[in-house]
Amino acid sequence: MPAKPKWERIADEIRTQIESGELAPGAQLPSTAQLRAKYDVSAGVVRQAILVLQTKGLVEGVHGLGVFVTERSSS
Amino acid sequence: MPAKPKWERIADEIRTQIESGELAPGAQLPSTAQLRAKYDVSAGVVRQAILVLQTKGLVEGVHGLGVFVTERSSS
DNA sequence: CTTTATTTGTCCGTATGTATG
DNA sequence: ACATACATACGGACAAATAAA
Numbered sequence: 001m002p003a004k005p006k007w008e009r010i011a012d013e014i015r016t017q018i019e020s021g022e023l024a025p026g027a028q029l030p031s032t033a034q035l036r037a038k039y040d041v042s043a044g045v046v047r048q049a050i051l052v053l054q055t056k057g058l059v060e061g062v063h064g065l066g067v068f069v070t071e072r073s074s075s
Numbered sequence: 076m077p078a079k080p081k082w083e084r085i086a087d088e089i090r091t092q093i094e095s096g097e098l099a100p101g102a103q104l105p106s107t108a109q110l111r112a113k114y115d116v117s118a119g120v121v122r123q124a125i126l127v128l129q130t131k132g133l134v135e136g137v138h139g140l141g142v143f144v145t146e147r148s149s150s
Numbered sequence: 151c152t153t154t155a156t157t158t159g160t161c162c163g164t165a166t167g168t169a170t171g
Numbered sequence: 172a173c174a175t176a177c178a179t180a181c182g183g184a185c186a187a188a189t190a191a192a
Contacts, residue, residue: 064188
């Protein structure tokens with residue numbers, strides 16, 4: 001078993017994309033289904049990663065629409 | 076249907092106990108099984124509440140030991 | 151206005167790893 | 172060294188919301 005859980009690896013990957021500017025503020029993240037296929041994991045893992053990012057304030061999920069990057073002052 | 080999710084209600088309840096000093100820093104939180112019986116929910120719900128509290132830094136979960144209140148100066 | 155498609159949100163159950171007795 | 176108890180991780184299913192036709 002990997003030292004780091006799958007959901008943490010995915011969360012870190014997305015966070016890196018946000019920090020890199022690859023995912024600009026206001027941009028929509030790939031849907032859970034897309035991420036599920038991309039990382040070949042179940043919905044629960046993606047759900048967990050998104051939830052952590054939400055709690056950290058990096059992204060904001062809107063029910064029925066999608067997950068968007070929180071407008072953060074470009075340091 | 077409750078306006079707030081079950082896991083959020085549980086998380087708020089636990090947070091209140093910490094702020095009230097009912098759960099002192101270093102004290103162990105009730106096990107998932109205890110909370111599960113107390114709130115009559117499944118382990119997943121309790122796990123979600125615990126995860127949020129962990130991300131917020133209020134508690135700290137140690138694998139194979141239990142969840143403990145983080146040493147935080149009560150204002 | 152009703153129906154359908156897409157996406158997030160929540161819930162339940164199971165498997166694995168670690169610490170304790 | 173073995174058995175038990177607890178916590179975490181993974182996977183899948185169900186429900187609600189929004190937008191478009």
